[in-house]
Amino acid sequence: MGALFRSLGCMIFATLLAGGQGASAAETRDLQSIVDDGVLRVAMTRFDLPAFHQKRPDGSVVGLEADLARALGQALNVKVVLNADYGSFDGVADAVASGSADIGLSKLSQTYYRVLHVRFSQPYVTLHHALLYDRVALADTAKGRAPDDVLRNFHGKIGVIAKSAYVDFGHRNFPEAQIVPVGTWDDVVLALKEHRVEAIYRDEFEIRRVLKNNPALNVQFGAAIVTDQKAFLSIAICDTCSKLQQFIDYHLSEYPKAYTVDQLLNLASQH
């Protein structure tokens, strides 16, 4: 009996030790481990982000983020696995934080919550924040004031994508407004069209893309750019991967690409 208990105890201890070593391995994962494994695991959102990443009917993923991931893989001389299976932006960041992915590429902006759990590269695209607002609703609220004054102290409902950085940005930049998180970007736009919200909040590229795809909306809805707020789109990197972060920043510096909003809109229409 005593021998049995001793054996069981050794087995339990060995299991715990193996788990701890595994945990340690995850915690210390960095550039060398990626090169040793021969694969760079990239987390992306399940839904398309035109110009950034989109799934073609044949299953391939195209867009500047897909190109960037492949370029990094080529630079590291490793295979790239694009896992476009995450249902939200926070989900992508969480995947990197948990070690399920090495990097996350999905128009991720830095937020306090995300920075606590992952690292970020330098930005690969920088966009201004922007709003698409209901002209009549705003003019009714304005009572003769200029629209920029009304927007700056907005009291109405602002729709944002749920579990995105814009939930935080909305609360921070429009403290008197009611921030309404809605499932996907299409749902957010629909909420605006159905007058469930008075404005929607995202980056200038997405706002202009809505209007470009449906010019008739220009009559009812106006576009406003927030000149002092920028979305720094960066790659989320596992928290222990300081060398990987250095590598990625070096790659972005070596191959800088400054995308204008017009160029992004053209890319989106090409794909």
Add this chain to the structure above:
Amino acid sequence: MTLGAVVIALVLGATRHPFVQYLRPVGEFYVAILQMCVLPFLLATIPLAVRSAVMSGTAGHVVRSLITMLAGTIVVVALIGVLVPTAVFHLFALDDHTLATIGALVGGSSDRMDVEFAIGTALAEPAKQFGQTGLLAVVPTNIFAALSGNDSVRVLIFAAIFGIGMVVSERHSGVSVFGALRHIQQVCILIFDWFNLLVPIGIVALIAPQVALLGSEVYVVLALFSYAFLGSSLLVLGGVVVFTASSLRMGLRAVSTSLLRPIMLGAATRNSLVCIPLALETMTKDLQVPREPCELYIPLGFATIRVGTILYFTVATIFVGTLLGHTFGVWDLALIAGLSIIASFATLGVTGIAALAPLAIVLRPLGLPYEIAVPLLSIVDPIAFMIRVMINVAVNCLIPALATGRRSPVLDPALVPAE
């Protein structure tokens, strides 16, 4: 001949031949030489008119009559401006295709945003001002600066006040320079008579290049607005001819032929002030309206009373409201009319696209967005600008005719044919 020149200009412009654009410098030169004598003419004419009114002892009556007719006319024009587009937009609804195309026009290039603002108030730009408005816009703090800057409104105000001073001084001291002023006025009129021989050439050179630049497709999209504005304008212009003929007891054909010259000069030059000498000549010589109220009112009216802008603002407001599905009640229409009258004074000293800025005064109290109006109205502004000046010239010619009627042969021996 004027009508013939207009037809030639329209036909030439419609051909869009590259040669037409070479006419533009000719037209601009013509406007420049017309403007050359406008300020000296006004500086001479206004004090003479003030003196004439005071000496005849009818100044008070004439001024009261002018103000009454002016107020009534402005109200009528504003009413036309709200009723005609309301009827047009009620009869011809906007379809989805037109809305989509108008939306594309509003959106324009992908670079365009309606509003730019900063969250941090330290970075917020101060609210844009429309420049000096109201009384500050007309007070001549430095007459020489106003003259060199071609600031006609300030020059007119100065001339009126100075004219009153000259009359009072003449009564006290007996010293008078009105004879010299009369001579200056006659010299300016002589020069204008020379240049008026070139009016048909000026009309062709000014209108043809403008028509050639117009894109017909945008007017198709904005057809509803164009119909409403053109319809209202034609009603006003027709009303001017009818009421002028009625007041002066003359035939419609004679009145319309006479008024056509200053109106078309206004359309061609898009400048009311250069039409003042021709308008005075038309009203006093051709239509036999007493000189005193014409010289007293026409310069001031042309410079400060922008009836065309009142009409434009009313139609534009109702159009924007219709685009956004807004319905206007009686009080809303009255508010539009009143605010348009007020906003028209805010355009003093401003011309062209910049004169659209005060439209915000009309739109915002009604809960309508100003940002959608500018890109749309700037498309039709080339033709709308011409029509606004035509209406300014026509209605301001009407006022003295309504106020005093025709010169009586009993009072004016010059009108009695020699036996």
